[in-house]
Amino acid sequence: METINEPTLESIFEYLTPRPSSDHPAYNCPLANFRELALALRDAHGYDMLLDVTAVDWDAATPRFTGIYHFYSTARHVYLRIAVDCADNVNPVLPSLADIYPAANWHERETYDMLGIVYEGHPDLRRILMWDDYPYFPLRKDFPLAGIETELPAADVAESTQAKVKSAPMMGGPFVSKRPGPMSEAEPRALDESWTEQSEKPVESAAKRND
Numbered sequence: 496m497e498t499i500n501e502p503t504l505e506s507i508f509e510y511l512t513p514r515p516s517s518d519h520p521a522y523n524c525p526l527a528n529f530r531e532l533a534l535a536l537r538d539a540h541g542y543d544m545l546l547d548v549t550a551v552d553w554d555a556a557t558p559r560f561t562g563i564y565h566f567y568s569t570a571r572h573v574y575l576r577i578a579v580d581c582a583d584n585v586n587p588v589l590p591s592l593a594d595i596y597p598a599a600n601w602h603e604r605e606t607y608d609m610l611g612i613v614y615e616g617h618p619d620l621r622r623i624l625m626w627d628d629y630p631y632f633p634l635r636k637d638f639p640l641a642g643i644e645t646e647l648p649a650a651d652v653a654e655s656t657q658a659k660v661k662s663a664p665m666m667g668g669p670f671v672s673k674r675p676g677p678m679s680e681a682e683p684r685a686l687d688e689s690w691t692e693q694s695e696k697p698v699e700s701a702a703k704r705n706d
Contacts, residue, residue: 504540504575508532514578521576529579530590537595542566542575545592548602550610554636559584560612564592581612591617609634
């Protein structure tokens with residue numbers, strides 16, 4: 496029986512470059528070609544579902560921000576990851592896909608809210624988790640783990656919560672998994688499990704701090 500090799504996406508779209516991936520096919524797409532690609536993926540290649548829109552803040556690297564998109568074909572049961580770099584490190588912008596994939600609407604709002612990426616052409620780009628006047632983007636690398644004390648949006652909320660910024664316990668993350676080995680032994684663990692919300696952070700001795 497003759498085997499028919501389906502053409503790869505990079506052979507169809509010459510501007511795509513393969514991206515390292517341990518699970519699904521992944522490509523880097525130039526910003527200028529991204530909406531063209533999204534339309535073609537939906538209309539000509541069966542990727543009828545946009546599962547997720549997120550982004551990465553590479554902090555000191557340039558480009559600093561990369562949009563990450565996960566597409567899925569319900570007919571062929573295959574996934575696809577596309578990465579798109581933002582041109583501006585200070586005011587990152589990506590084109591909205593909300594008119595192509597309606598699921599992009601809330602996903603883009605969340606990524607805007609958490610990382611400050613503006614989705615040009617979005618029909619209603621408002622914050623979706625934080626209040627409208629919140630001045631920070633909590634998932635950026637320069638946002639401290641403990642948070643930043645900010646005036647709350649309503650006096651009654653401030654009075655009820657008495658909110659103050661406290662150091663976040665390492666028990667809550669970042670998490671790491673032991674590798675290699677069976678998954679049963681690779682349950683993520685916090686880097687420091689010595690203190691939690693209920694148990695105060697141990698006080699380091701001066702000698703230890705000076706080591």
